[in-house]
Amino acid sequence: MTALAPGSTIGILGGGQLGRMTALAAGNLGYRCHIYAPEEESPAALVSAAWTRAAWDDQAALSAFAAKVDVITYEFENVPVACAEFLAPLKPLRPGVEALRVAQHREREKRFFERIGVPTAPFAVAQDEAGFVAAVRKVGTPSIAKTTTEGYDGKGQARLDASSDLAAIWAKLGRREVIVEGFVDFAAEASVIVARALDGSTVCFPPPRNVHRQGILHTSTIPGGFSPNIVRQAEDVGRRAIEALNSVGLLCVELFVTRDGRVLANEMAPRPHNSGHWTQDACATSQFEQFVRAVCGLPLGPVTVRSPVVMTNLIGDEANQWPAILEEPNAKLHLYGKREARTGRKMGHVNRLGAAAT
């Protein structure tokens, strides 16, 4: 395995909090980070050695960026595939173009899971209003309609029941391609984060129990309290997915645990994931360090859990609670340095450690 020596530069596409926490972990291992992100404000750039602020299709800026870095990764799965394809011949791009292509389209993602033998909710895809009505009839209700691209934190989604006004929902979702998914009456939500090194070895973090509010992750709890059988199924999904993509890096698969003890895949992200933030304070290796290790060709770290933990997201003005959180003896606060606390915006998170937290 050819490891990138400390002092090398990691280029990160995307400038959000995941890039920020990756850059902080990279710094601890002696690497520098160079962020490429078009937005005016970048939480990642605030803690990185360099920042190129340019558009995803600015080939001159992309070439100059590639020339200055030793390896390229991304913290955002909606980086255009064309941008990744342009960069891939210039410098090693990990976890690669294929993971991006699959993760940024919900139908491709579902078909990928089907192909590798991982069950999902039943689904049908629609391109127009008549197709939408047919898709809802096929899948039945209750169900959820989601735009096939660009959704996050529950955006671009609508719940459907037998009395839904489908014409209004089709309009509300923007008259664009949607996927209709059967509503899974899950016992719990979980996620598996798996890392894969250059030599093909894999390591899975234990799956937390995730609770969402209004489509946004609220808490992730470790231990998740799942049976060994569920944990085995979750790890198997993670490993099969990252191996099928032939990725070097991290992959998170969001999971539904059914009442009859099965694990279904919801969606995936080829990068660190919000449900892995607990690892920063309660695991021998954080997901961000693991990501850096994988991308830089280092051996993967151990994933021993050091303490029970509950990770709680701080959304919008919840981040104003920071003074009280700092008073809690077992709480570790992480803020992303975003200026504006807009409603629904992820501003930070807190990891509460110890048995009392669970």
Ligand SMILES: Nc1ncnc2c1ncn2[C@@H]1O[C@H](COP(=O)(O)OP(=O)(O)OP(=O)(O)O)[C@@H](O)[C@H]1O
């Ligand atoms: N088919 C489904 N059955 C039951 N619940 C669902 C289904 N699809 C989504 N949900 C609920 O909505 C949440 C958000 O959905 P999903 O993960 O598809 O959206 P997202 O906008 O990509 O979210 P994020 O990027 O934050 O993970 C899920 O975690 C789950 O709680």
Ligand SMILES: [Mg+2]
């Ligand atoms: Mg999700």
